Amino acid sequence: MSDPNVAGGLPVDRIIELQRQYRFQWEAAQDCYVLLYPEGLIQLRGSAGEIMKHVDGLSSIDDIVANLEKAYPGQDLRPDVIGFLEHAHGKGWIRVKS
Amino acid sequence: MEKAGSESSPRLPAGPLWVNAEVTYKCPLHCVFCYNPIDYAKTGAELTTDQWLKALREARALGAVQLGISGGEPLMRDDCEVLVTEASRMGYYVNLLTSGIGLTEKRIAAFRAGGLSQIQLSFQDSTREMNDFLSSTKTFDLKSKVAKLIKQYDYPMVLNVVLHRMNIDHIQQILEMAEAIGADHVELANTQYYAWAMVNRDQLLPSQEQLTRAEAITNKFRERVGNKMKLYFVVPDYYATRPKKCMNGWGTTFLNIAPDGLAMPCHEARMLPGLNLPNVKDHDLKWIWQESHGFRAYRGDSWMKEPCRSCPEKEKDYGGCRCQAFLLTGDATNTDPVCDLSPKHDLVTSVVARAQKPGNTVKAQPIVFRLDKNSATRSEPAKPEAPIES
Numbered sequence: 001m002s003d004p005n006v007a008g009g010l011p012v013d014r015i016i017e018l019q020r021q022y023r024f025q026w027e028a029a030q031d032c033y034v035l036l037y038p039e040g041l042i043q044l045r046g047s048a049g050e051i052m053k054h055v056d057g058l059s060s061i062d063d064i065v066a067n068l069e070k071a072y073p074g075q076d077l078r079p080d081v082i083g084f085l086e087h088a089h090g091k092g093w094i095r096v097k098s
Numbered sequence: 099m100e101k102a103g104s105e106s107s108p109r110l111p112a113g114p115l116w117v118n119a120e121v122t123y124k125c126p127l128h129c130v131f132c133y134n135p136i137d138y139a140k141t142g143a144e145l146t147t148d149q150w151l152k153a154l155r156e157a158r159a160l161g162a163v164q165l166g167i168s169g170g171e172p173l174m175r176d177d178c179e180v181l182v183t184e185a186s187r188m189g190y191y192v193n194l195l196t197s198g199i200g201l202t203e204k205r206i207a208a209f210r211a212g213g214l215s216q217i218q219l220s221f222q223d224s225t226r227e228m229n230d231f232l233s234s235t236k237t238f239d240l241k242s243k244v245a246k247l248i249k250q251y252d253y254p255m256v257l258n259v260v261l262h263r264m265n266i267d268h269i270q271q272i273l274e275m276a277e278a279i280g281a282d283h284v285e286l287a288n289t290q291y292y293a294w295a296m297v298n299r300d301q302l303l304p305s306q307e308q309l310t311r312a313e314a315i316t317n318k319f320r321e322r323v324g325n326k327m328k329l330y331f332v333v334p335d336y337y338a339t340r341p342k343k344c345m346n347g348w349g350t351t352f353l354n355i356a357p358d359g360l361a362m363p364c365h366e367a368r369m370l371p372g373l374n375l376p377n378v379k380d381h382d383l384k385w386i387w388q389e390s391h392g393f394r395a396y397r398g399d400s401w402m403k404e405p406c407r408s409c410p411e412k413e414k415d416y417g418g419c420r421c422q423a424f425l426l427t428g429d430a431t432n433t434d435p436v437c438d439l440s441p442k443h444d445l446v447t448s449v450v451a452r453a454q455k456p457g458n459t460v461k462a463q464p465i466v467f468r469l470d471k472n473s474a475t476r477s478e479p480a481k482p483e484a485p486i487e488s
Contacts, residue, residue, distance in 0.1 A: 021254050023191050023215055029113065029161030036163055036191035038216050038256065038283075041115070 010061060010089050012082070015097040017057035022093055024052055035093060042093075051084050055094055061085060113160025113387055114353040117190075118365070119150065119167050121181065122357050124174040126199050128467040131260055131295040131302055133365055134170065136480045139473035142358040147177045149379060151184050153355060156383035158188045162353065165190035170357070173200035179208040186213030193218060195258075198244035210251045217248055220258045221276075245279035254282040261312065262289045262302040263453070269312040273319045273329075281327055286316060288334040292366045292421060294468045296480035301465050303453040309333060336446050340411070341418025341434035348396035348420065353387065361386045363393055366421040369478035370430050396420050396430070403431050405439050425479055 010016060018024060023036040024044075033049030035042040044052050054064040061082065068077050088094045123138040135141070145153070154165065165185050172178055173196055185192050193216040194209065201217075209217075221241060248255055257276050265272070269286070276284045288309075289295045289302050304312075313331055320329045335342060345352045345364045354362045359377040362368060367375065375392040376385075387393055395401065399412055406417040417423070418434025426435045426445045433440040466472055466483055 020252055021216060025189055027161070027163065034163065036215070038191075038193060038218075039116075039164065041163055041191075 010085060010094075010096060012061040015058065015060050016055055016085070016094050017097045018055060019092055019095050024055070047080060048084055051081055052088070052093075055085075055088075057097055113384075114157060114162045114351060116164040116352050117154070117157045117162045117166070118352070118354045119154070119165065119181070120169055120354065120356050120365070121145075121150065121167060121172050121178070122170040122174050125170040125197075125468070126174070127171065127197055128469050129260070129294070130298045130465050130467055131262060131289040132468040133290075133293045133295065134468070135366075135368055135478055136293050136297060136476045137473055137478055139470050140477075141356070144175075144357045145355075145359045145379070147180055149359065150177075150181055153359070153361075153378040153383060154181075154185050154190070155188060156378075157353060158190060160383060160387060163189070163191055165192050166195055167192065168195040171197055171199060173205065179205065179212055182209050182214045183212030186215070191215045195220065198241060201244050201247065203247055206247050206251050214253075216256060217253050218256045218258055219244060219248065220260070221272075241275075242279050245281075249280055255280050256283045256285075257281045258285045258287060260289055261286055261304070262295075263304040263308065264301065266304045266308050266312045269315050270319075273316070277323065277327060283328045283330075285330045285332065286312075287330075287332045290335055292425065293478075293480050294466065296425060297466050297476075297483050299449065299482045300452065303334065303336060303449065305454050305456075306337070306450075307454075309337060335419070335422065335434075335436045336450050338436055339438040341415050341422070341436040343415045344419035344422075344434075347416050349387070349393040350397070353383075361390075361392070363396070364419075364421065367392070369480070370420065370424055373430075401431055403433070405441070406433050409439065 018035075021037055025034060025036070026032075027034045030043060033044045033052060035044055035052065051064065051068065054067055059067065064085075065078050065081050068081060069075065085094065120134075122144055123134050123141060125132075125134075167178065167181060167185075172194060175181075178194070182192050182194065192214050194214055195218045198219050206217075219241070245255055257279075259272055259276070261269070266288075272286075273284070288304070291299050291303070295302055313333075316329055316331045323329075349363045352363065354365050354367075355378055356362065356368065359379045360368060360375050361378055361381075361383070362375055367373060373392050373395055374390065376390040378386070381390065396416075399407070399416065402412065402417055406412050415434075415437075418436055420430045420434075422436065423432045423434045424430035427442050432442065435442040435445045437443065464483075
């Protein structure tokens with residue numbers, strides 16, 4: 001069990017943002033969200049793209065969970081959101097806003 | 099919420115993913131390994147700002163997401179800020195590839211405001227006093243100043259260092275210099291042999307001993323700095339036994355636009371004979387990408403000859419680099435002779451064998467700098483300047 005207040009080194013009450021060198025956007029040509037970085041891209045399909053859309057430099061992990069649960073009522077999304085954001089942090093895509 | 103894998107590798111897109119805009123061949127440097135054509139001085143007028151923007155919009159509509167703005171030295175054009183800003187607004191991830199010469203605070207502030215995503219600072223030989231280069235305070239001061247600006251504007255520090263026979267033994271100093279200026283990513287790219295580097299091949303190709311030593315020093319340095327500084331070491335093709343999957347396959351991913359508007363599947367394709375390369379001034383990019391002869395010529399594998407045609411590895415590397423095949427064998431449809439399955443592999447091994455000889459080959463023949471006067475008297479394809487006595 002991971003600490004419920006910390007997601008992969010990310011405190012759930014701190015605002016998170018994309019790392020400086022990443023750019024996140026919808027790509028019509030690929031029919032999905034993508035994360036662009038030097039000389040490459042990562043396709044974020046389905047829930048991954050939906051979660052990353054909320055990493056806006058204004059919201060904490062708690063806010064993101066709340067916003068998503070508002071958009072998809074009746075679902076417990078917290079484990080999925082934290083799981084993905086841990087993954088994203090481990091990959092160096094996101095950071096705590098200073 | 100729809101459940102799906104968190105990420106996946108991109109399927110083959112309909113259009114190019116990556117555009118490299120060589121906005122000018124003008125350059126304040128005279129690097130002996132430059133991959134710009136050796137007859138660049140004879141190239142026609144550069145595209146205007148509007149012509150660039152039109153081409154970039156068309157490529158973006160095809161699905162291109164990465165944009166490199168390079169040259170020559172792109173900062174020689176005073177509309178770089180406009181190109182960066184507009185391209186970023188179009189949705190490109192914009193990377194500026196520069197020597198740093200001309201990167202003032204005013205310009206970097208404008209790039210930052212315009213949405214530039216990354217700056218790749220190349221760290222090359224900018225002086226004619228090659229041997230003094232690494233101890234040249236002038237170079238170090240310039241790079242330090244530019245590096246400071248890059249950090250100040252919150253960009254990761256991405257360094258590209260071109261290695262060759264004459265500087266590879268200084269790898270320790272190069273790495274220390276990179277660390278001193280706070281590099282985050284360092285690509286130690288050995289010269290590959292096209293264009294000016296081909297002309298100067300015998301002076302530039304390192305020996306096996308030099309390569310082994312440099313790689314060992316790099317590995318040791320990597321162990322010490324850990325994640326603080328990511329190091330990539332790229333060996334010369336000539337020392338491989340299988341060719342690279344050049345450009346990820348011809349006309350699959352990459353689109354290069356030269357200063358005069360010529361659209362090419364790679365930086366070097368201009369020199370290939372019999373290739374009708376289209377110009378963005380005359381055609382829209384959709385036609386260029388999908389229909390033009392230049393982009394279809396070596397797409398897929400129908401052009402292949404043996405031994406590639408029946409090779410189980412043909413999908414892995416598509417027979418290597420067409421330009422290298424042409425430069426070395428005179429026929430772009432041949433197997434890249436870097437491959438040890440090529441019947442012409444000895445064209446590579448004989449050059450490599452010569453590079454193992456000690457001694458300073460520089461004395462045997464003059465090295466040719468990338469200068470307008472040297473370009474004006476030359477024509478592609480590039481050939482090694484003069485045969486070296488064996």
